[in-house]
Amino acid sequence: MRFHLGAIMVWTSLLTAAGSAADPQPTPVDGKTGLISRKIFFGNPDKASVEISPDGKQISFLAPVDGVLNVFVGPIGDPKAAKPVTKDTKRDIRQYFWAFSNHHILYLQDDGGNENFHLFRVDLADNDVKDLTPEKGVRALPSGVSHKFPLDILVGLNDRDPRYHDIYKINIASGARELVQKNPDFASFLADDDYKIRFAFKYNIDGSQSALQPDGKGGWKEFLSIPMADSLTTRPVGFNKSGDELYLIDSRNRDTGAFFSWNLKTGQQTLIAQDAKCDVGQIMEHPTEKTIQAVGFIYDRKRWEFKDPEVKADFEILSKVVDGDVNVSSRTLDDSQWIVSYLLDNGPVRFYHFDRKTKKSTFLFTNRKEMEGLTLQKMHPRVIKSRDGLDLVSYLTLPPGSDDGNGKAIHPVPLVLLVHGGPWARDGWGLNGYHQFLSNRGYAVLSVNFRGSTGFGKKFLNAGNKEWAGKMHDDLIDAVDWAIAEKITTPGKVAIMGGSYGGYATLVGLTFTPDKFACGVDIVGPSNIVTLLNTIPPYWAPGVQLFKDRVGDHTSEDGKNFLHDRSPLSKVSSIKKPLLIGQGANDPRVKQAESDQIVHAMKEKKIPVSYVLFPDEGHGFARPNNNLAFNAVTEAFLAKYLGGRYEAIGDAFENSTIKVPEGVSDVPGLKEKLPVGK
Known part of the structure; x- marks a missing residue:
């Protein structure tokens, strides 16, 4: 140096x-x-992760107890009567879900941020909490839940080899476990509702990914080869009710990941939904019938393509309740009741209970009560051209007094370029704590989906291959130059943060x-980058080829020199x-x-x-x-x-x-x- x-x-x-x-x-x-106090932006939410029990009788959510998020459960008709059923005192619970028994809550928790998550269950009869995966240094990975097995769950555990997760069936009442599938060197598995392992996935040395099926002899045979260019935009996602059709997001022979069904008996593939600008972002299917109800796409804002006319009619009703992006965040097993969340860009998330039979929406609460009534700033989607012609979907928030109401700056202000992580992820529209916090402090905030971000097709994604500190950074610089040209900010008054x-x-x-x-x-x-890739967690080993292909090869001398320079x-x-x-x-x-x-x-x-x-x-x-x-x-x-x-x-x-x-x-x-x- x-x-x-x-x-x-x-x-x-x-x-x-x-x-x-x-x-x-x-x-x-x-x-x-x-x-506005930063506690409003970064303190714990009042309510979060709202769920309805499979039988529709109870509601659950995360809420703070002495400053730590725990799971609350109460009657669906009286959310105020909900009581905490977990007892964590050090770290927030962030991930939980209902067991199909209707009497158990399952949640994940690690120790001090080490990401060695344990799977816990709560028996709602007496609030007894049991660690179902108590081994130290082991990461539990829920791998399958099915209404056909209300007291069992499939869980991946890397207890035998820290690199590979074997699949176990664990009884949530007793904690008894049974080995379902030993993992020789696979990245992941896909099981059906009968808890049969239908596919295994493996990265190959050429960067491609193989989807493998059991061969009936204790081994595996290739079912599908996914080229490296498609490996992050093509994946099986589930099955129909009978299990003879595979649901697949597929970008092969096209740019964006579209939604297909694949008849496993005839080999026929049928296109269900597609968007020329973006990949499939969300799929709604009936909880037990497994019929496709709607497919969501997010380019700059969410768009739904409906396949079930009843669901379409319900969304038309729901869209008139609140002016925001509608999402069904939880539902009963018979699909008669929904928890609906409305995402806004300048206010807290609003939660409703929707009865599909009566078409009645009942307001429950917002996720941050202290935000109600505050004057928050609008988030404006913008598409910025990169120097080589790519469309960079971006989001701009202007501080109070500098927005003409349509996202046009009245006068230049300092700007914070807020860069998302991943990099195989994306920024989206909605309430963003940092956008609101920083704009309230007097800054314009700009988030840019630079090349390599996901959701915009494989060409855009692959344009970021081995471009860390290269063209990926050029996109960020181009966005700053755009903001200066638009008189949003001025040279010398731009910070970068992420x-x-x-x-x-x-x-x-x-x-x-x-x-x-x-x-x-x-x-x-x-x-x-070399030391980063040399110290990744052992359970990332099955996917290390992805880093070699998309970031650089940290195991070869030429690769090390390249990564050193980046x-x-x-x-x-x-x-x-x-x-x-x-x-x-x-x-x-x-x-x-x-x-x-x-x-x-x-x-x-x-x-x-x-x-x-x-x-x-x-x-x-x-x-x-x-x-x-x-x-x-x-x-x-x-x-x-x-x-x-x-x-x-x-x-x-x-x-x-x-x-x-x-x-x-x-x-x-x-x-x-x-x-x-x-």
Whole structure:
């Protein structure tokens, strides 16, 4: 790595200029200023993950108990009577579901963010909680639930070999387990409602994926070969009621992933639904009949293509209740009752109970009551052209006073480029905590689906292959240039921020394009792609070929050299703008060493950096107290280097495990509020 004295001189002059005047002062949170408390954006929701029991008699949801999300259950006719049935005191429960017994709740929980999830069950008769997968260091992966087996569940466990998940059938009442399928080296399995393993999936050395069927002799035979170009846009997703038709999302011989049925007896494939601009995003099927009712597509906003006229008629009724994107989030086994959620961009999610027989919608609650009545900002879909002609579906939120009502900026403001993780994921429309939080602080916020993002067809996805810090970053720069040309912002007033891949993109922004951004906020982002891929969790081993094909080969010398050149760690000397890094010590995906090594390299070159570490977090900050603490640091950091408003740190560190190994003095108010020894 070369040392650039000029970079240090520019950084030093920037800090001297910023430090020569007093740090920006916090803005009071009140009606006069319009500043909204960060707790409203990042504290736990009042209600979340609302479900109806299979028999329709009970409702469940996640809600806080002493600040920790637990599962509540109550009668469907009286949600206010719901009581907590779980007892977690340290970490929020984030994933749970009903067993078809109607008397059990199942949920997943890990330890300190290590992602070694255990599967727990709650017996609602006495609220007895049992760990069904108590082995240490083992990751439980629910792999099949069926109404035909109300007391059994299929679960993948990597207890025999940490790389591979064998499939067990576990009795949720007793915990007794039975091995269903040993895993020799497969990435995943697909079972039917009879708990028969119908397919296994395997990545091949050429990047293709094979869907294999049991050969009847204890082995496997190939049923379907999926080329590398289609491996993230083609996949079997289930079966019809009789099990003789396979439902398949398929992009082979086309661009976007369309929805097909495949007759396994005749081999005939029938197209059910397609969209020329985007892949299938959601499928609604009857819970027991397995008939396809509707197929959802998301380009910039959700669009439903209906296959069941009764479901179509119900959606027409539901669309008149609330002006937002409609989603059926839960339903009874006979499909007579639905829990319907309405997604808005400037208000909390609204939940309703819908009786399909009477067509009556009953309002239940919103997910964040404190947001009700607040003036929040609209999110505007925008399609930005990349320099080589790709359509980048993006989302823009403008701060109060700068939006003409249609997403046209009245005057330029500082902008935060918010980059999604994955990178094989996507941004979408709806209420986004960071968009609302940052726009309330005075920033425009822009999220860009850069090439490599999923949902827009395989050509767009594959255009990102081996383009980390290459054309994927060019797309982000093109979006910034668009925002400047549209007079949304001005040069020198743009920050870059994101988590996971978005954190990596932040580091790329400050190293590969050091003059483009005023500052950056990296959350659990890798700094060295070679060390990232050398330390992935063992259970990712069956899919490691995907990384070789789409990121680069970390096992060959040429590949290592290529990845070294695409790693921000190799260009640390180029950094000349302020950087804030957030990391969880237990992160199994992006190890703490990824942040430690770039912080160490910056210290060696005397380049200032602010580093926030949480010893009880993993890949992201799951504990609300830690999330609030980090965002208190973030908004003070952005206020100093980008010029927006911020709420005083106040009690944000209360009950947080925050540590700041480096850069305490570079964030306004941090030194005074940080507990001694942190």
